[in-house]
Amino acid sequence: MREKKRSPLASTGLHATLIAAAVVAVFPPLWLLVTSFKPKNDAFTTEPVTDFTLANYTHVLADTSFLTWFGNSVVIVGVTTVLGVFLAATTGYAVSRFRFPGMRPLMWLLLITQMFPVAVLIVPLYNLLASLGLLNQPAGLVVTYLTIAVPFCAWMMKGFFDTIPVEIDESGRVDGLNPFGTFWRLVLPLARPGLAVTGFYTFVTAWAEVAYASAFMTGEENLTLAGGLQTFVSQYNNDWGSMTAAAVIVAVPAAAVFAFAQRHLVSGLTAGTTKG
Amino acid sequence: MTTLAPTKTQGKAAPAAPPGRLRRALSTHWYAWTMVAPVVLVLAVIIGYPLVRGLYLSLTDATEANVARDIGMNHIPATYKFVGLDNYTAVLSDSVFWSRLGWTVVWTVACVGITFTLGLVLANLLNRKLKGRTFYRLALILPWAIPAFISVFTWRMLYNEKNGLLNKILQGGGIDAVPWLNDPTWAKLSVIAVNVWLGVPFMLVALLGGLQSIPGELYEAAEMDGASAWQRFRNITVPSLRSVSSTVILLSTIWTFNMFPVIFLLTRGGPGDATEILVTYAYRLSFIDSPRNFSESAAWGVLILLLLSVVAVVYRRSLRKQGEVW
Numbered sequence: 001m002r003e004k005k006r007s008p009l010a011s012t013g014l015h016a017t018l019i020a021a022a023v024v025a026v027f028p029p030l031w032l033l034v035t036s037f038k039p040k041n042d043a044f045t046t047e048p049v050t051d052f053t054l055a056n057y058t059h060v061l062a063d064t065s066f067l068t069w070f071g072n073s074v075v076i077v078g079v080t081t082v083l084g085v086f087l088a089a090t091t092g093y094a095v096s097r098f099r100f101p102g103m104r105p106l107m108w109l110l111l112i113t114q115m116f117p118v119a120v121l122i123v124p125l126y127n128l129l130a131s132l133g134l135l136n137q138p139a140g141l142v143v144t145y146l147t148i149a150v151p152f153c154a155w156m157m158k159g160f161f162d163t164i165p166v167e168i169d170e171s172g173r174v175d176g177l178n179p180f181g182t183f184w185r186l187v188l189p190l191a192r193p194g195l196a197v198t199g200f201y202t203f204v205t206a207w208a209e210v211a212y213a214s215a216f217m218t219g220e221e222n223l224t225l226a227g228g229l230q231t232f233v234s235q236y237n238n239d240w241g242s243m244t245a246a247a248v249i250v251a252v253p254a255a256a257v258f259a260f261a262q263r264h265l266v267s268g269l270t271a272g273t274t275k276g
Numbered sequence: 277m278t279t280l281a282p283t284k285t286q287g288k289a290a291p292a293a294p295p296g297r298l299r300r301a302l303s304t305h306w307y308a309w310t311m312v313a314p315v316v317l318v319l320a321v322i323i324g325y326p327l328v329r330g331l332y333l334s335l336t337d338a339t340e341a342n343v344a345r346d347i348g349m350n351h352i353p354a355t356y357k358f359v360g361l362d363n364y365t366a367v368l369s370d371s372v373f374w375s376r377l378g379w380t381v382v383w384t385v386a387c388v389g390i391t392f393t394l395g396l397v398l399a400n401l402l403n404r405k406l407k408g409r410t411f412y413r414l415a416l417i418l419p420w421a422i423p424a425f426i427s428v429f430t431w432r433m434l435y436n437e438k439n440g441l442l443n444k445i446l447q448g449g450g451i452d453a454v455p456w457l458n459d460p461t462w463a464k465l466s467v468i469a470v471n472v473w474l475g476v477p478f479m480l481v482a483l484l485g486g487l488q489s490i491p492g493e494l495y496e497a498a499e500m501d502g503a504s505a506w507q508r509f510r511n512i513t514v515p516s517l518r519s520v521s522s523t524v525i526l527l528s529t530i531w532t533f534n535m536f537p538v539i540f541l542l543t544r545g546g547p548g549d550a551t552e553i554l555v556t557y558a559y560r561l562s563f564i565d566s567p568r569n570f571s572e573s574a575a576w577g578v579l580i581l582l583l584l585s586v587v588a589v590v591y592r593r594s595l596r597k598q599g600e601v602w
Contacts, residue, residue: 015408018401021394022415024473029422031441032430044439087315094311101301106312113323114530115584116330117555117577123562123570124326124333147322150315152527156482159520163489179307193485200481208423210537226425240433247426258421259414 029251036248040241056245065220066246069228072217074253076138076224077206080145084202085195087150092157092194093183097169110151118211126215136222141213145206153198160194161187200261207254225250334363334574340567356571363575372557373576377583379464380533380553387471387532392525394472395479400509402480403487413484420477428541431470432457435542457543460550467551471538479524486520487513522595529591530584554580 006014038045039053060066091110095103125144126135134140164187172182188195207225214227223231229246302309338356367373402413419427434441435456443453456466490512498508534555539545545552545560552560554576562573 014401014406018398018408018412018416021398022412025417025419025477026415028427028430028434028473029418031434032426035433044433044436090311091315094308098305098308100305100308102309102312106316109316109319111526111530111588112581112585113319114527115534115581115588116323116327117534117558117580118536121323121326121330124329125322127329128322128325143318143322147319151319154315155523155527156520159523160485160489162519163486163516183311193488197481197485201478204420204423208425210425226423229425243429247429251422251426254423255418255421258417 032244032251033248035240036244038241044240056241057249060242060245060249065223065228066249068221069223069225070249072138072223073207073225076141076145077203079138080142080149080206081199081203083142084146084149084153084206085199087146088153088157088198088202089188089191089195090183091150091154092159093161093187095154096158096161097166098179110154113147113151122211122215125212129216136217136219140216141224144212144216145202145209148209149202149205153202156198156201157191157194160191160197164190196261200257203257204254207250330574330577333571334578335360336571337362338571338574339569343570359571363572364579367572367575367579373579376549376552376554376557379551383464383468383471383553384529384532386468387475387535388525388528390468390472391475391479391528392521394476395483396521398476399480399483399487400513403484416480417477419473420481424474424537425541427474428470428538431473432542435466458547460547463543463547463551467539467542470542471532471535474538475528475532479528482520482524483517486517490516522591526588526591529587533584534580 034048036056037052037054039051040056042051091106094100095107129135129140129144132140134143168186168190169182172186177185210226210230213224214230217223217227220231229243229250335358336356337359338354342354342356344352344354398416402409402416406412437443437453437455437458440456442456446452446454455462457463494512494516495508498512503511533553535553536555536559539551539553539556540559543551545556549557558573558576558580561569561576
């Protein structure tokens with residue numbers, strides 16, 4: 001890489017800043033993890049774990065429908081992520097590369113969908129899904145989540161596609177590829193970091209969504225994690241122990257997807273183009 | 277032939293025209309249209325309909341007491357009626373709206389400003405060769421990987437006035453307990469802090485992605501020409517990030533303005549209504565207050581939408597002046 005030798009002072013400053021930021025970022029989740037291993041009456045003690053216990057976890061896994069909710073979430077969020085990334089990529093590409101009638105209204109549409117507050121959409125949307133027979137169906141939530149995630153992801157992908165030289169598209173055209181071929185075989189592979197970011201974003205958004213999930217899905221076996229945990233909060237009002245354990249388990253898949261996206265971010269677009 | 281990006285001003289929307297022209301437009305643009313069609317369709321149904329419905333409700337006097345509902349076996353039809361702009365005049369002449377708007381603006385500007393600055397600084401620190409880069413990156417993005425409702429729950433634990441860790445640490449240093457969520461001013465600072473904590477990773481990832489797609493040769497060439505680090509940042513990094521950063525600033529303004537979960541889960545808008553932003557207030561009107569006031573809540577929602585549209589238009593216009601066109 002380009003960096004020359006850094007002076008020791010600059011190096012210390014750099015690391016000190018990053019360490020401070022990292023501590024602030026990591027501490028709350030870490031504390032949650034620590035607390036989840038404490039007996040539930042010790043939840044608020046300041047010491048790190050003194051009596052290590054897995055009781056909170058076994059209670060959550062064995063005595064509740066947690067695993068069912070977990071399965072529901074995986075299916076719904078998985079489908080949302082795959083569809084979302086694909087739709088965002090095609091839309092973003094079209095908006096980045098082609099000047100077509102309806103493009104500006106489309107950009108505004110994508111933006112405006114971000115503006116209408118959930119609190120106001122939720123009641124009419126509930127009625128709509130009910131009349132379409134999508135209430136309590138995974139498909140209903142998938143479609144709803146797509147409308148939350150895709151507009152932003154399409155914008156993001158547009159930004160990434162804008163940074164990819166148009167010459168690449170032109171070379172594809174010269175080689176006789178149609179626009180879909182150019183998109184699929186030349187541009188998309190170069191946009192991997194963008195795809196990783198949008199995939200991660202879609203996943204986390206859907207995984208963490210609470211309001212729609214708890215409004216549209218009812219019945220213990222249909223709930224997703226976010227909805228399920230809401231019943232938890234009222235059920236175990238002051239049981240911080242169980243809550244922390246459940247919270248940790250919910251956070252794990254998000255962290256796993258994050259680790260995966262992270263790898264793609266590191267490999268990065270720059271590496272891809274210089275290699276080719 | 278469809279024009280490619282460099283000729284940006286070309287291809288203004290063709291006016292609806294005789295069939296020959298329509299056919300030509302179709303044959304020119306059909307792949308662009310095919311690529312965006314699924315998104316447009318889904319948005320039209322899932323956002324469009326509720327939006328129109330919300331607009332309509334805001335022009336009526338619908339409340340819990342007069343909407344259609346089922347009590348037991350009996351279906352009671354809706355009795356609410358059209359009242360024109362009454363809801364809007366009521367809301368706009370009420371000082372509650374203006375004081376909520378004031379705090380919402382402070383909240384949005386503070387959150388977006390701090391989050392973007394921190395994100396940009398950290399992204400630049402990380403986008404270079406350094407020991408432990410992967411570790412730092414993982415650590416700094418971690419807050420994003422954890423669902424927000426869980427982070428907020430964790431922060432509530434930390435902020436807890438009697439037993440929370442923060443106050444216990446302060447106590448250890450001989451400082452009085454701080455009423456993190458129970459004093460209006462502290463509560464405002466606390467919600468902003470949590471929102472920044474939640475928001476930095478997003479900025480960091482977006483900007484880092486943007487930084488990584490800047491070809492390294494640009495920097496090498498600039499360095500060979502003797503450009504200082506600051507000059508490289510000013511003249512290469514900033515312009516190259518324009519597309520990504522203008523998008524994230526605008527979007528994060530909109531999201532922060534409408535950031536429901538953080539405030540609702542952390543303080544429920546309290547103490548009193550100190551941390552209540554426009555959205556949480558609209559939610560309160562239609563889900564918490566009794567009787568639930570759907571029409572006034574919808575009017576708040578429409579006003580929020582109008583305000584944000586104005587912000588977006590002004591922002592886009594100022595960007596276009598700097599040469600960004602779409």
